[in-house]
Amino acid sequence: MAYREAKTANAKIASPYPEAVGMTQSSALPLHVPMSQFPVESGELVVGGMRLGRLAARVGRTPFYAYDRSLLGRRVAELRTVLPGVVRLHYAVKANPMPALVGHMVGLVDGFDVASAGELKIVLDAGADPREISFAGPGKSRQELAQAVAAGILINIESFREVSELAEISQATGVAARVAVRVNPDFEFKSSGMRMGGGPKQFGVDSERVPELLAEIGRAGLGFEGFHLFTGSQNLKAETIVEAQCNSYDVALRLAEYAPSPVKSLNLFGGFGIPYFPGDQRLDLAPIRDNLSALAQRAAQEMPTAALIIELGRHLVGEAGIYVCRIVDRKISRGQVFLVTDGGLHHHLAVSGNFGQVVRKNYPAAIGNKMNAPTREVATIVGSLCTPLDLLAERMDMAVAEPGDLVVIFQSGAYGMTASPQAFLSHPPAIEVLV
Amino acid sequence: MAYREAKTANAKIASPYPEAVGMTQSSALPLHVPMSQFPVESGELVVGGMRLGRLAARVGRTPFYAYDRSLLGRRVAELRTVLPGVVRLHYAVKANPMPALVGHMVGLVDGFDVASAGELKIVLDAGADPREISFAGPGKSRQELAQAVAAGILINIESFREVSELAEISQATGVAARVAVRVNPDFEFKSSGMRMGGGPKQFGVDSERVPELLAEIGRAGLGFEGFHLFTGSQNLKAETIVEAQCNSYDVALRLAEYAPSPVKSLNLFGGFGIPYFPGDQRLDLAPIRDNLSALAQRAAQEMPTAALIIELGRHLVGEAGIYVCRIVDRKISRGQVFLVTDGGLHHHLAVSGNFGQVVRKNYPAAIGNKMNAPTREVATIVGSLCTPLDLLAERMDMAVAEPGDLVVIFQSGAYGMTASPQAFLSHPPAIEVLV
Numbered sequence: 033m034a035y036r037e038a039k040t041a042n043a044k045i046a047s048p049y050p051e052a053v054g055m056t057q058s059s060a061l062p063l064h065v066p067m068s069q070f071p072v073e074s075g076e077l078v079v080g081g082m083r084l085g086r087l088a089a090r091v092g093r094t095p096f097y098a099y100d101r102s103l104l105g106r107r108v109a110e111l112r113t114v115l116p117g118v119v120r121l122h123y124a125v126k127a128n129p130m131p132a133l134v135g136h137m138v139g140l141v142d143g144f145d146v147a148s149a150g151e152l153k154i155v156l157d158a159g160a161d162p163r164e165i166s167f168a169g170p171g172k173s174r175q176e177l178a179q180a181v182a183a184g185i186l187i188n189i190e191s192f193r194e195v196s197e198l199a200e201i202s203q204a205t206g207v208a209a210r211v212a213v214r215v216n217p218d219f220e221f222k223s224s225g226m227r228m229g230g231g232p233k234q235f236g237v238d239s240e241r242v243p244e245l246l247a248e249i250g251r252a253g254l255g256f257e258g259f260h261l262f263t264g265s266q267n268l269k270a271e272t273i274v275e276a277q278c279n280s281y282d283v284a285l286r287l288a289e290y291a292p293s294p295v296k297s298l299n300l301f302g303g304f305g306i307p308y309f310p311g312d313q314r315l316d317l318a319p320i321r322d323n324l325s326a327l328a329q330r331a332a333q334e335m336p337t338a339a340l341i342i343e344l345g346r347h348l349v350g351e352a353g354i355y356v357c358r359i360v361d362r363k364i365s366r367g368q369v370f371l372v373t374d375g376g377l378h379h380h381l382a383v384s385g386n387f388g389q390v391v392r393k394n395y396p397a398a399i400g401n402k403m404n405a406p407t408r409e410v411a412t413i414v415g416s417l418c419t420p421l422d423l424l425a426e427r428m429d430m431a432v433a434e435p436g437d438l439v440v441i442f443q444s445g446a447y448g449m450t451a452s453p454q455a456f457l458s459h460p461p462a463i464e465v466l467v
Numbered sequence: 468m469a470y471r472e473a474k475t476a477n478a479k480i481a482s483p484y485p486e487a488v489g490m491t492q493s494s495a496l497p498l499h500v501p502m503s504q505f506p507v508e509s510g511e512l513v514v515g516g517m518r519l520g521r522l523a524a525r526v527g528r529t530p531f532y533a534y535d536r537s538l539l540g541r542r543v544a545e546l547r548t549v550l551p552g553v554v555r556l557h558y559a560v561k562a563n564p565m566p567a568l569v570g571h572m573v574g575l576v577d578g579f580d581v582a583s584a585g586e587l588k589i590v591l592d593a594g595a596d597p598r599e600i601s602f603a604g605p606g607k608s609r610q611e612l613a614q615a616v617a618a619g620i621l622i623n624i625e626s627f628r629e630v631s632e633l634a635e636i637s638q639a640t641g642v643a644a645r646v647a648v649r650v651n652p653d654f655e656f657k658s659s660g661m662r663m664g665g666g667p668k669q670f671g672v673d674s675e676r677v678p679e680l681l682a683e684i685g686r687a688g689l690g691f692e693g694f695h696l697f698t699g700s701q702n703l704k705a706e707t708i709v710e711a712q713c714n715s716y717d718v719a720l721r722l723a724e725y726a727p728s729p730v731k732s733l734n735l736f737g738g739f740g741i742p743y744f745p746g747d748q749r750l751d752l753a754p755i756r757d758n759l760s761a762l763a764q765r766a767a768q769e770m771p772t773a774a775l776i777i778e779l780g781r782h783l784v785g786e787a788g789i790y791v792c793r794i795v796d797r798k799i800s801r802g803q804v805f806l807v808t809d810g811g812l813h814h815h816l817a818v819s820g821n822f823g824q825v826v827r828k829n830y831p832a833a834i835g836n837k838m839n840a841p842t843r844e845v846a847t848i849v850g851s852l853c854t855p856l857d858l859l860a861e862r863m864d865m866a867v868a869e870p871g872d873l874v875v876i877f878q879s880g881a882y883g884m885t886a887s888p889q890a891f892l893s894h895p896p897a898i899e900v901l902v
Contacts, residue, residue: 126891129893148851150892150893170849170851171849172851191796191798232805360606363605363626366667366673372606381888386823387821388821390825412669416583417582419823450890450892450893451888453816454889455889456885457561457586
């Protein structure tokens with residue numbers, strides 16, 4: 033059987049997370065980086081300028097996700113100081129498609145990437161400029177392609193089929209499709225959380241076949257604009273990102289010779305990660321800045337019409353969001369403390385370790401209304417679902433908590449609500465607020 | 468990083484699944500059991516008496532789940548011939564809460580178990596008898612408890628808090644709460660896919676504390692009716708189930724001495740699995756039948772007022788359902804065939820290997836409109852999502868397929884749609900039909 037068994041070991045383990053709640057390090061185990069993006073006032077976490085207890089009252093019920101506008105703005109501003117001025121910053125909507133949040137991002141970033149017609153509707157409703165929206169996905173349907181052409185957005189072509197479908201659509205509607213080529217490069221992105229390029233893949237077109245594809249695009253009369261190279265995501269090693277961006281640039285430069293017209297945009301993706309687990313460190317942006325400056329200088333010579341684009345999802349929004357649920361029961365079973373909450377994996381699958389992870393590790397978590405409590409204990413926080421998979425924090429050092437207290441899961445602004453099985457066990461959905 | 472990396476090996480592997488599609492065994496690798504519950508006519512799978520192509524036209528669009536009424540009835544009938552007549556058969560709604568399916572089950576089974584107020588609404592709407600509904604879950608809220616008391620269903624108490632909350636609710640409303648005790652036993656259920664009893668757990672009350680709990684229930688004047696023992700699920704080994712049911716019976720018999728009134732119901736759970744992966748065999752029900760007969764005879768002497776209950780979810784509905792999606796693209800990337808569909812893990816998370824599995828294995832799958840096609844190949848079937856996690860079948864031996872063909876994932880009647888992140892990437896939801 034491949035199903036994961038709930039762990040049953042009785043041994044208590046040392047806390048992997050004292051630092052972020054104001055304790056001194058008491059063990060040699062790896063720690064979570066401090067969640068210092070949120071201030072603490074009178075022992076309460078402050079989110080969007082409001083203390084957590086009041087915010088929960090304002091929302092009206094738990095569980096909820098809260099995304100902090102000022103942190104979104106601060107992250108973009110930080111990137112603006114780091115990235116060369118000519119590099120354009122795009123938001124990958126899949127990370128968090130909450131309409132209010134996307135609307136807020138319209139005023140912050142230079143463009144958007146969508147992965148479905150549903151996401152396209154959200155960004156158009158939010159007022160994004162269609163000229164700065166691109167659409168990627170390995171299984172774009174005829175209808176989605178037609179919607180994208182009508183919207184006037186840039187379509188990242190991922191197969192030969194899409195060229196002929198787009199040619200038909202353009203001919204039938206008289207609207208020329210704007211296209212870029214998503215390239216599956218012939219190198220691998222090392223150390224990435226999730227590889228999306230290199231080897232045989234469903235994504236993009238193998239780089240060795242791109243010249244043939246570009247010829248077809250030319251024959252079909254589609255409006256060629258550039259290249260898109262997706263190499264991987266959730267990367268915390270700057271040198272790997274630097275290497276991948278160099279390689280991506282070189283692949284694009286080589287392929288540009290075969291393009292039917294000059295390259296106007298070159299999306300080097302991003303893959304910038306955020307720290308989730310004990311031992312993870314924040315990404316060092318300095319080497320990435322230096323490298324992008326060098327690439328931008330090369331591009332000014334070698335592809336003078338091309339805008340360089342960095343596309344980020346998780347890195348822009350992940351650290352700005354928390355998931356909040358309320359403790360409904362405190363149980364001690366055979367010596368172990370269980371805090372049972374009204375939340376669970378149906379709202380936040382990733383924190384349970386069931387969304388792409390091989391080994392479950394704890395996200396940073398805290399009792400949000402007892403941030404400075406001196407009395408602490410090792411506790412396991414679970415959701416309300418009738419399954420042993422529904423684990424929010426396993427044997428973590430926490431403030432001693434009671435029913436009514438608020439559990440906070442940090443680093444929850446990306447791939448939270450929409451990446452979770454919300455209908456599972458027919459519990460109420462979580463609320464999302466932008467504060 | 469803990470995120471799973473997409474495999475990039477180029478080597479083709481022998482098919483793990485020739486048998487079910489009519490081929491002779493050509494390798495020593497483990498195989499899927501044949502999916503013989505669905506007939507094949509003129510090369511098309513027949514579901515609910517209708518050929519798949521026509522069913523897809525009737526549904527109107529892909530992807531969809533189809534659940535076969537006749538297979539649901541056949542499975543229950545099979546269990547009726549196996550289980551002793553006095554053993555009552557309950558359906559655990561969490562496995563598949565589709566309202567039409569639950570309505571169909573009302574005519575087939577003796578009772579229902581719900582895991583939330585949402586599921587309670589579904590079974591009450593479907594016309595189930597409240598006397599035969601029970602409610603389990605580690606995080607039942609005050610409001611859910613009040614709803615359950617008002618509905619007149621049996622509440623499986625899982626903590627001391629619930630006793631005092633129920634006493635208050637009963638006093639305030641004048642309706643006596645009907646309760647059973649969910650016991651966290653002091654033995655472990657071996658070889659189960661998912662353990663839910665033994666050791667420290669958030670589920671139920673540790674057996675050694677149950678006498679104290681029973682005394683409180685008596686003092687509070689709640690209507691005590693019996694015990695609920697959940698030991699684990701997705702078990703394919705009859706001897707383990709037999710052992711767990713014997714142990715559960717013994718625990719309940721021992722605890723019955725402390726009960727404030729005679730035991731009226733004893734839910735021994737079930738945990739019966741279904742074969743998902745290559746090498747899995749169907750559960751042998753004969754030893755379970757013999758053991759339940761013996762336990763029923765003992766119960767007639769030792770707990771004469773107690774009805775024995777077996778509660779099944781996945782085993783009742785899992786094999787009656789398929790997930791169907793349509794191929795939108797066929798791509799060959801560096802020698803590997805990728806069939807890109809309009810489906811994906813947003814509809815069927817478990818098949819992607821991201822719902823509790825440690826190691827991803829293939830579910831049985833086929834090209835449903837080419838069941839007897841002589842031309843075959845090794846292909847990887849993916850969904851339409853922009854993530855390498857979106858894998859429906861990895862390097863399986865399949866009929867050679869083209870855009871427009873229908874991919875069928877078998878064993879999809881349980882923990883499919885509602886156990887999946889349907890909002891992920893904002894694609895359209897799947898449809899569910901009962902046929």
